[in-house]
Structure formats: structure tokens, C-alpha cells
Amino acid sequence: MQVILTKDVEKIGRRGDIVDVSRGYVRNYLTPRGLAEVATPGKLAEAQHQMEEAEERDRRLEERATEIAATLNKSVITIEARTGEDDRIFGSVTAANIANSIKGARGIHLDRRRIKLPEPIKTLGTHTVSVQVHGDVEANVKVIIVPKL
Template sequence: MAGIAYPPERALACEARGNQPMKVILRRDVRGLGREGEVKDVKSGYARNFLIPTGAVQVADAGALKNWERHRTEREDREKALQSEAEATAEKLRGVRLEIGVKAGEKNRLFGSVTNREIVELLAKEGIELDRHQVVLKEPIKTVGEHRVMVHVFSGIDATVLVNVTPLH
């Protein structure tokens, strides 16, 4: 089935209105698009209908781009500080070994499981503050023994923590 045939002047108007890329400056991290402070080209409909109303971006006109350039070094310095802090946290995490006692039945099968929330709570007791989404578990831990858990500290910086699950009878 063929598409609807519009008069040529209307077809041009539709094309000009909806499919033209628009330059925007990201005010915050947007999943699938980029990080705060980046300049991106997006479809104008996406910008007008979603990104601008939610405050995620600002249109990159001449004044906004000039302001963006002026603040670029400040953003880069802040990014470097966050990265060095993340590297220090990753170093701390690499030396951490967590012990957790959990009720277990026969054959050391746990009643319940150990989740990323419990691991974050144990890390907080060690003086390391993380968000539960930074602890990467494919599925909750359901067996006794030593488990390696990946922690995503920052973009490109990961650490492995040893979690030893012991049975409580």
C-alpha cells in the first residue's frame, strides 16, 4: 500500500518541519544520547516534544553555544575531579572482602538471597558510599561461598569485590 500523496508544497512543509536535525546542549545526562554539557544533533520532533519540555536540553543557538564554550573548562575540571575520586573509590573496593551470614538450609541453599542492596549496606559500613545500581549482579546470590561482584564506579572504572556468604544455622 502506497503512502498518502500530499501536494508538493505541503510535502515540503512537512519535511522541513519534522525531520530537520536540531543542535541542542544537554543540561543533564540523557540515556542513549549523551552526557551533560555535550552538543548533539537530534531530530527536531524529539527535541520539541520530549527533550525541551523535560528540561533535558537547551536549543544550541549562537548565544547558548558561546556560553557553553565559556563553561567548557569548568565542566572538564569537574569531570576530572569526579574521575579521580572514582579511581580512589575503585582502589578501596579492590581491597574489600565482605562477610555476610545468611540463614541456609540443607546443602547450604539460602533461604532468600543476597541482593545488591545488602552489598551496598555492607559497603557503607566499610565507609564506601555507593548507589545500589552501581553493584552489578546478574541475579541475586543464592548459594553459600565466595562470590565475585562487579561494581561500576564511574564510566570506564569498574572494581571487583569479594563477597563471602556463610550459612547461619
């Protein structure tokens, strides 16, 4: 019997998938828990339409992410930091600082968790920081830390 999953079901499929399962499994487990609905021709057409819309939305997001990555790859971000003896920074430059600087310089809002910084930057100079824009799309941003005057 074909059903359309309304939620992810372990070992069966993900939300929106059309799967073949036994009638008893549908009647006793999937339907009572609201995990699936029987696949009628109308619901199959609706599910197909929703999957096409989701694919189109993902394609547009991927294109936008590629454009953002191209912009970020060309970007050089300068961050001023207070320094002490031997040009060491008081504190450190974190992913949140870098995200705020990118937003200010390029107008691109990035979540700080998408900036891959193994450890906070504690020295002056040029650093290359990896940013996960979307899915598999990554960009490298050149960050220059200069002393605050």
C-alpha cells in the same frame, strides 16, 4: 551562523556545543524552541569557561572513582545469611544487600544498580562481584557468604 546549543539536538550536537548552522534553521527552528542561542563573543567566552569547569569536574570525579575502585578491589565483604538444609540460603543475597554491606564496612555509598550481579547469590562461599564505580571505572569486590549463627 554559529550558535551555542542550550539543549541536545538530534543530528546537530549536545548541550553546550558550538555549531555552524544556516540562518533560517536558527531563526525558524532552534531559537523559537529555546534549543540554541546566537554565539556572540561574550557568550562564546562563557561557554568555553563552562566547558572547562565541566572538564575539571569530570576529571575530579574520575580521580575519586579510581580511589574508590582501588579501595573496593582490596575489600573483602562478609555477609551473614540464614541457612537451611545442605547449607542453602533462605532467599538470596541481592545487590541491595551487598551495597548495604559495603556502606557499613567501608563507608562507601553505592547505588545497587551499579553492582553487576547476573543473578542473586544463593549459595554459601566466596563470590567475586563486579561494581561499576563511575563511567568506565570498575572494581571487583570479594563477597563471602557465611551462615548466620
